[in-house]
Amino acid sequence: MICGTDEAGRGPIAGPVVAAAVILDPQHPIEGITDSKKLSAKKRELLSKEIKQKALYWAIAQCDADEIDRLNILQASLLAMQRAVEALPVQPSKVLVDGNKLPKLSMPAEAVVGGDALEACIGAASILAKVERDRQMQEWHAIYPEYDFAKHKAYPTKMHLEALERYGACPVHRRSFAPVARVIARHTRGE
CATH class of the missing domain: 1.10.10 (Arc Repressor Mutant, subunit A)
Structure with a gap:
């Protein structure tokens, strides 16, 4: 029950920062998971669907622009990851977090620099977060x-x-x- 978490949207100047938490199923591996920034939009979409189908559990959460302005982008990113982990229907035994900072969590956690390319569960979270954030930006575009x-x-x-x-x-x-x-x-x- 190891969970990976990552966020998307720290660098933009509008919209939310979106985070995802994913517990993958070791019995159903997913080929091609890596850092979402290394994948085309089409590949991210395909992998996002597969992750949602095959993962044991997944959740998505966010902090909107007002929260980002109030907290700062780092704290908002950590809060979004905390919310995503807490939104899972089960409590993971451990959380692997992309980066060098940890959100406030009630279970053991480890920061993994470059984790979205090193740990499949973090890579899966980065893909779900990026696909969801891009979808929301399409809505804001309308x-x-x-x-x-x-x-x-x-x-x-x-x-x-x-x-x-x-x-x-x-x-x-x-x-x-x-x-x-x-x-x-x-x-x-x-x-």
Whole structure:
């Protein structure tokens, strides 16, 4: 009952940070699991479906932009991972966490730097978190198409920063992140 947990969405300037927790079934191994950033969107989608079908247990949780602004992105990431682990219907015997920091958990946990490429359960969590976050950014794109969230997933690309300058911040932008804070300050001053 070893659980892996990871998050997606620390670097974007809008939207939630999403975490997943996964307990894989050793009797049903899944080929191709690795760090979600090393996989194409199509491969992530396929693996996400397979993970949800074959894993013993999985859960997804998040912190929204307001929580990120209130807590800071590191603390929000850890809280999202804590929520994902706590959302599992069973308590794992141990949790492997991607990175070098641990969320507050009631069971033994170990931080594994680069764990999403080293431990299948962490890689599976990274895939579920990334697929869910990308899905949510598609939904936000439908509401705020001017920012083109479907394309850049709210990372601070040139296109996104230009849209931010042109339209100002929308409700899902992270106001504590420097590019967003600068635009808000300029708009507040009437520039």
